[in-house]
Amino acid sequence: MNQWLDERLHLSRLNDKFLRKAFPVHHSFFLGEITLFSLIILILTGILLALAYEPSNSMIVNSFDPGTADKPNLIPAAYHSALKINAMPFGDMLRRIHHWTANIMIAAAVVHMMRIYFTGAFKKPREINWWIGLLLLIFAVFTAVTGYALPYDNYAYNTLKVIYGIVASIPWVGEWVSQAAFAGRFPGEGIIPRVYGYHIMLLPAILIALTGAHLLIMIKQKHTQPQYAKRIAYKKIVGVPLLTQQTPIMLLLALLFAAIIVLFSAFIPVHPVEFFGPPSTTPINNIKPDWYLLWVFGALAIIPSFEFNFLGGVIGSEFTGAMILPTFIVLALFAVPMLDRSRHNMYYAENPTNHPVRLAAGVAFLALLIVWSVAGYKPELISANILTTANANTILWIATFLVPALAYFATLGIVRGIRALRESDERDRAAFSHADD
Ligand code: HEM
Known part of the structure; x- marks a missing residue:
């Protein structure tokens, strides 16, 4: 069978090129893998959720509480489908697993990035993977934010309103960009189909493409070697090959990780859509993003309120706090490999x-x-x-x-x-x- 396949697909070349890759044995190298497992769990649970979710903000009769013939209880179809998912067997559980895995993916990516930074693994020749990794983190955050909007409860509605306002605060082109991004003036008829398209097609496609590039570059350049490898065999790659040794280790880790998430999700509920109810004119005062975007809200909060006109555009505190300051933070991260002055290829994690x-x-x-x-x-x-x-x-x-x-x-x-x-x-x-x- 092996020979039959090899004669047609030249699988042994694939084996020599990729599957013999040596993986260093060190716990800190599992952080990238945990991020990868999270992405896989998110895609699988996301496909299941998409089967029951209705991407529309058209108003329909609430089948759980229809009202009367002359005064039907109308709610957005997306919100209604979120209630339906919650009522399905394991539907709520599926939402919890999807939600918590998104949080864990971002946390794992941040800790993974800290490992790369503090051990100097961003240095030559791995600068490109540092930049691709940063893009992965940024797009993972966008994916999570668009996911938050989908249940279209009052909280999601108010969050979308805040985001629309932030984008619209860009001088000169803000209102135009906001309308282009959110399918019309807020809250346009097409807002949920548009955000849904971002969440289930555009952003996952970007994440999958970037992850593929990230891993291929990592295989090509090889991992940085942990310090102990220096003592065992100087300037040699020390580790276990992907096939067969590393694969069962990864599978075990993936199963253990999935089990922990399921256990966690069984006990800790997620955002209660019923509690916030459908979008209403009553504003929610304390809109706050998840932990990974709180710093952007902080940057927005510390800028005192101001506004001035410049060449026909309005520059204000919202634009400065929520866009300019975070852009500086992100640029500082992108600049990290440029601050490194060493000319030699980095071999051992520092x-x-x-x-x-x-x-x-x-x-x-x-x-x-x-x-x-x-x-x-x-x-x-x-x-x-x-x-x-x-x-x-x-x-x-x-x-x-x-x-x-x-x-x-x-x-x-x-x-x-x-x-x-x-x-x-x-x-x-x-x-x-x-x-x-
Ligand atoms: C968000 C999704 C991400 C996924 C799925 C991912 C996945 C991985 C995996 C599986 C590895 C190999 C194992 C390891 O070294 O831990 C790796 C290595 C690497 N990652 Fe990521 N990563 C992500 C984000 C990031 C971020 C945010 C950065 C930095 C800004 C980054 C920079 C790197 C670098 C430079 C390496 C090579 C490390 C070395 O050779 O020691 N990655 N990544």
């Missing part, structure tokens, strides 16, 4: 403490995002009467500069302390071995 400035800059960057995420949560702080609005703004502005600066210098101090201890330890050991001689 010990983060051997690169104190990079480590401290990374910690300061995280600290800034955390401060902004807290700022995104600000309404709670204010309503709990801990801070008044004016105080909260001043404190958050001071924190925006102070906390990252403190994080930077504290990390540098700690790392230098650790290195001094390590060096004195090595000196002691050398002195002992001389004494023994």
Whole structure:
């Protein structure tokens, strides 16, 4: 059979080229795989959800509570189908698995990216994969946001309104871009079919294409090698081949991961569409994005309200906070490989403490995002009467500069302390071995 297939498809070449790839054995290398498994689970559960979901915001009679003949209870078809999915056997469970996996995928991608950054794995020759990885993260976030809109409950409706407003705040072309992106002036008849198209076709196609490129480049360039590989066989690839050793390890990890998500989903509910009800004119005050976008809300919150005209376009705080500042953050991430001055190909994953400035800059960057995420949560702080609005703004502005600066210098101090201890330890050991001689 093998020979029959090989004569027609030359499978042995595929085997030599891809399936013998050596995978380093180190727990941190599983983070990328967990991100990949999440994408697969999302696609599978998404296909099942799409079978029952109705991508339309036309009004239909609520079959759960039809009202009367002269006053029928009309709700958007998309919202109605979300209620129907919840009422189906395992429908609610399917929604939970899809929702939690999306969160885990983004969290795993962020931690995976931190591993790459802190061990220097973005350096030559892996710069392209750093950039593709960033695009993957950005598009994964877009996919999650469009998914949030689909149940079209009052919360999703208000969130879409906020996003529409942010896009419309781009000077000169904002209103035009918003209408083009959301199928007309908000909330146009075509808004749900349009967002659905993004969520189930455009964005997954981009994610699959980018993931394919990411993995092919990784196979071509090979993994960075963990430090222990240096001791075992210097400048040799140390690891287990994809076929057959790594495959069962990956399958076991995938099964364990899926089991944990199912268990988790059995106990922790997701966004309750029934609680928020269908879109209504009653605004929801406390609209907040999920944890991974809170920092954007924070950036929006710390910019005091302003507006001025420039060459016929309006530049305001919404555009500055929700678009300009996040663009700087994303550009800083894209620039990371350019800051590296080494000319040689990177072979071994680096010990983060051997690169104190990079480590401290990374910690300061995280600290800034955390401060902004807290700022995104600000309404709670204010309503709990801990801070008044004016105080909260001043404190958050001071924190925006102070906390990252403190994080930077504290990390540098700690790392230098650790290195001094390590060096004195090595000196002691050398002195002992001389004494023994
Ligand atoms: C969001 C979806 C993503 C998926 C599915 C994914 C998947 C993977 C997998 C399976 C690996 C090999 C295993 C490993 O090193 O952990 C890998 C390696 C890599 N990824 Fe990702 N990744 C994603 C996002 C990212 C992000 C956000 C970045 C950075 C900005 C990134 C940069 C890299 C780099 C540079 C490597 C090579 C690492 C090395 O050789 O040590 N990836 N990715």
